[in-house]
Amino acid sequence: MLFHVSIEADDPRRVAEVVAEIWRGEALPFPPVADGSWVAFANDDRNTILEVYPRGTALHEAPGDADAIALASAPHRNNATHAAIATDLDIEAVYKIALREGWPVKYCRRGGQFGVIELWIEGCQMIEVLTPEMQREYLDTMTASNWRYLLADAA
Template structure:
């Protein structure tokens, strides 16, 4: 299985999508199905993307398909987060995030390191440069997980 796309919310969807597109070496575009939404495509242009919705928007089950409900702004922290592979090196990711005014730091997750970026100070995006991605793929296996946490 491969994650194809993910949706997040942001106070400034266009700005966040532009940042994510840069980190993914891709392109940000408006997301016309829902007002005020943006999408950041990865460089691979294979459908890998991050949809960015305003913090007022919620996906709901419509009568035949998903629908968009607009309500109160929710800028609270969330447990949901995403890890993204970037062709940029860790320092470039940190510099780009810092230029947005967001906390960015290298963190050790055990079997891999990542650049922890706090989008708008509320949403965690773990960004892995090519070296980090190799460690992630080697370390994040079912067998290694069981061994790390004594789940055997």
């Protein structure tokens, strides 16, 4: 079970506010780790959170029992980190938000098994948004037993 994940953005506040809107949650400042960070709360049964750090923030191990340290690093726009998030909005509402923000958005079917909305935050950070119908498809498809079957079938 995932409780939170972090990404970086050019405008952490804007990104946190948009994700909170998709979740119908709330965005708040998140200063404990890095100045300028924001967090989006889903306000769901798991208290799911997306932490959004300023682009170029890198977490480093701290000595002893101290918390991780946020240090500036070379900023990069694209990376492999992404998350699939649930929303109770329909596809049109998600598209409307993306278009308002000027962020690329499109519908995709992953392996012909389930649909996702690829939302490219700030044009470079992929978040997969799943409407209620897409969530059902995902939950029916993405199980360890189904994955083992797909791997065996591909061999």
